[in-house]
Amino acid sequence: MYRSAKELRSAARRGELTSHTSGLAPGFVQANLVILPRDWAYDFLLFAQRNPKPCPILEVGEEGSPVTVETAHEADIRTDVPLYRVYEAGELIDEPRDIGRLWRRDFVFFLLGCSFTFETALKDAGLALRHQEEKVTVPMYRTSIPCRPAGRFRSSPLVVSMRPYPPRDAIKAVEITREFPAVHGSPVHLGDPQAIGIGDLGIPDWGNAVRIRPGEVPVFWACGVTPQLAALASKPPIMITHAPGHMFVGDRRGHEYRL
Amino acid sequence: MYRSAKELRSAARRGELTSHTSGLAPGFVQANLVILPRDWAYDFLLFAQRNPKPCPILEVGEEGSPVTVETAHEADIRTDVPLYRVYEAGELIDEPRDIGRLWRRDFVFFLLGCSFTFETALKDAGLALRHQEEKVTVPMYRTSIPCRPAGRFRSSPLVVSMRPYPPRDAIKAVEITREFPAVHGSPVHLGDPQAIGIGDLGIPDWGNAVRIRPGEVPVFWACGVTPQLAALASKPPIMITHAPGHMFVGDRRGHEYRL
Numbered sequence: 012m013y014r015s016a017k018e019l020r021s022a023a024r025r026g027e028l029t030s031h032t033s034g035l036a037p038g039f040v041q042a043n044l045v046i047l048p049r050d051w052a053y054d055f056l057l058f059a060q061r062n063p064k065p066c067p068i069l070e071v072g073e074e075g076s077p078v079t080v081e082t083a084h085e086a087d088i089r090t091d092v093p094l095y096r097v098y099e100a101g102e103l104i105d106e107p108r109d110i111g112r113l114w115r116r117d118f119v120f121f122l123l124g125c126s127f128t129f130e131t132a133l134k135d136a137g138l139a140l141r142h143q144e145e146k147v148t149v150p151m152y153r154t155s156i157p158c159r160p161a162g163r164f165r166s167s168p169l170v171v172s173m174r175p176y177p178p179r180d181a182i183k184a185v186e187i188t189r190e191f192p193a194v195h196g197s198p199v200h201l202g203d204p205q206a207i208g209i210g211d212l213g214i215p216d217w218g219n220a221v222r223i224r225p226g227e228v229p230v231f232w233a234c235g236v237t238p239q240l241a242a243l244a245s246k247p248p249i250m251i252t253h254a255p256g257h258m259f260v261g262d263r264r265g266h267e268y269r270l
Numbered sequence: 271m272y273r274s275a276k277e278l279r280s281a282a283r284r285g286e287l288t289s290h291t292s293g294l295a296p297g298f299v300q301a302n303l304v305i306l307p308r309d310w311a312y313d314f315l316l317f318a319q320r321n322p323k324p325c326p327i328l329e330v331g332e333e334g335s336p337v338t339v340e341t342a343h344e345a346d347i348r349t350d351v352p353l354y355r356v357y358e359a360g361e362l363i364d365e366p367r368d369i370g371r372l373w374r375r376d377f378v379f380f381l382l383g384c385s386f387t388f389e390t391a392l393k394d395a396g397l398a399l400r401h402q403e404e405k406v407t408v409p410m411y412r413t414s415i416p417c418r419p420a421g422r423f424r425s426s427p428l429v430v431s432m433r434p435y436p437p438r439d440a441i442k443a444v445e446i447t448r449e450f451p452a453v454h455g456s457p458v459h460l461g462d463p464q465a466i467g468i469g470d471l472g473i474p475d476w477g478n479a480v481r482i483r484p485g486e487v488p489v490f491w492a493c494g495v496t497p498q499l500a501a502l503a504s505k506p507p508i509m510i511t512h513a514p515g516h517m518f519v520g521d522r523r524g525h526e527y528r529l
Contacts (some may be wrong), residue, residue: 051311060327068319141277189529192451270448270529 016083018259020091022111022162026108029095031148031218031256033127034140040194040265041127041258042069042082043235044092044120046110049074052119054162058241060124061159063171065237067124067193069261069268075116082261088120088268094254101246118251123235124194125258127165127264132187137171147219148253148256149174155208156199158237167244171199171231173212175223176179180228188232193268200231207231217255271296275342275519279350283366287352290454290477291514292386293399299453299524300386300517301341302494303329303351303379305369305510308333311378313421317500318382321416324428326383326452328520334375341520351431355498360505377510380438382494383453384517387429387524391446397439406478408433410493412468415458417496418477424447426503432471434482440489445471447491452527459490464484464518466490472522476514 013019013194018037021217022028032041047055052074064119070081072088080085088110097105126149126221130140142149149172156169176184189197200207212229213220217236223229242250253259272278275298281287291300296387306314311333321326329340348370356364356372366372385408389399401408408431413472415428440460448456458465471488472479476495482488501509512518 053315057330058317060315060319071316071319183369192529242295270451 015264019088019260020083020204023093024087024090024162026063028086029108031149032258033149033256034092034143036104036260038131038264040069040082040261040263040268041125042122042261043125044088044253045120045238045257046088046118046120047247048115048249049117049119051247053120054164055238056237057161058122058158058164061161062237064195064199064233065158065235067195068078068121069124069193070122072120074119077120078161079122079261082122084096084116084190084262086259086261088259089114092253092257092259094257096252096254098242098250098252100248101243104252113251120258122259122261123238125235126195126232127258129188129191131265132269136183138184138186139174141175141221142219145221147218147221149218150212150215150220151217151236151255152209152241158241163245163247164241165244167241169199170216170234170236170240171207172234173229173231174223175229177227177228181228184230190270191268192223192270193234198232201228204229274298275521278519279342282352283346283349288367289352290390291352291517291519292408292515293402296520297390297523299328299341299520299522299527300384301352301381301520302384303347303381303512303518304497305347305377305379306456306506307374307508308376308378310506313423314380314497316420317417317423318380320420323454323458323497324417324494325514326454327380328383329381331376331379336373336379336518338381338523341381341522343521345518345520347518348373351400351516351518353516355511357501357509357511358488359507360502365513366420366449372510373443379519382497383527385454385491387453387519387527388447388450390524391450393527395442395446397435397443400434401478403406404480406480408477409471409474409479410476410495410514412475414501417500421444422506423500424495424503424505426500428458429475429493429495429499430466431493432488432490434480434486434488436486440487449529450527451473451529454492457489457491461486463488
């Protein structure tokens with residue numbers, strides 16, 4: 012637990028924090044990171060505009076600048092995320108703790124809303140978070156729902172995160188997260204996983220499986236890992252992201268993103 | 271009055287409709303139009319992302335394509351708007367009914383949400399629309415509120431539309447339009463016009479003045495004319511827009527844009 016987002020980012024910067032960030036700085040906004048060359052930035056911004064549920068844009072950096080303005084006061088996007096992923100031509104080639112040496116003057120960073128932001132609101136309403144109870148990364152799954160393509164970003168599958176709830180709490184979770192369109196908003200599906208192409212909830216594509224108790228319904232939200240799959244499909248020469256579950260944590264409070 | 275958006279667009283295409291479009295095809299989505307060369311499209315998309323209240327993006331065309339996909343089924347953006355404005359290097363040089371001869375293979379069109387879309391919801395809730403009662407174009411004003419810049423789109427003033435209401439109806443109008451973030455959402459201001467740099471409500475910068483009755487409060491919403499002012503400030507070599515109040519009308523229903 013960190014008392015502030017800044018403290019958490021400092022720990023990440025020093026290499027002392029390399030774990031997932033769910034629940035680590037309660038109340039602060041968490042964000043997905045995508046870094047692309049300027050040449051690919053328009054296609055990505057359009058991809059985000061056409062797929063707002065998985066890709067709600069919180070901030071876009073100036074070309075060449077690694078410094079945040081809106082989401083956090085002068086955070087350094089090259090060091091302040093616990094763990095990164097580097098893709099070259101769609102292949103994952105590295106998972107470093109720092110991307111200082113990879114930074115280029117034509118890079119543009121994108122911060123996208125993350126469902127960890129609305130988790131505080133869910134907890135405040137008395138809704139449990141199974142992955143936090145079990146101290147694991149929220150389970151994420153590739154679905155059969157296609158994203159809309161944009162330029163060189165080809166159609167690729169929507170990725171979802173899953174939280175199990177009894178039906179009454181699932182309804183409450185819909186009501187609450189609807190108020191947070193900037194951080195994925197309401198769920199995209201609930202109930203039968205196979206209806207959206209998920210074969211086995213016990214085998215997530217990212218993160219860890221969590222227990223689903225009798226009578227509970229799995230509830231699925233669009234997930235910011237989606238653009239990483241799009242990158243696999245579209246093969247930009249270079250693309251850097253956070254590692255799933257290891258988010259950028261900003262200074263703004265989650266409730267600021269409530270409608 | 272037209273029974274469908276398609277009928278309205280056909281009339282515009284034939285040059286038979288050159289008036290403003292407020293209330294003309296009740297229930298159908300209305301949109302602001304911005305056309306720019308691809309070279310300027312990233313800066314504009316970023317400007318829209320950073321200024322979502324005046325610039326809520328509904329659809330972005332493919333480079334070179336004048337045909338809509340999402341907002342309407344295969345409308346032609348070159349002919350289906352009643353009246354256009356053509357800006358060269360920030361100067362208004364023409365106000366044609368058709369831009370077929372100006373179209374270029376590097377043009378990208380943007381459709382932005384318009385407050386005419388939520389007017390149906392306001393009327394359904396029993397709230398009057400003064401400009402429709404008086405059969406004029408809604409009054410629009412340049413404010414002292416700056417937009418956030420993006421690339422070559424320099425900071426420029428927010429433009430607002432104004433509708434007067436008694437206080438109780440003003441509150442109701444806030445509640446209703448909050449539900450429509452894709453078409454400007456809740457107001458940006460209510461009450462004292464001078465607080466946002468408007469000197470005289472009787473002299474709008476676009477559209478027509480409307481009567482404000484005793485006890486009524488002017489309520490101000492962000493307006494899609496805002497990017498036209500940004501163009502004046504930023505001087506792209508060419509930019510084509512709709513003429514204020516003369517919107518693109520799509521096949522989708524306004525209520526589809528409700529949260």
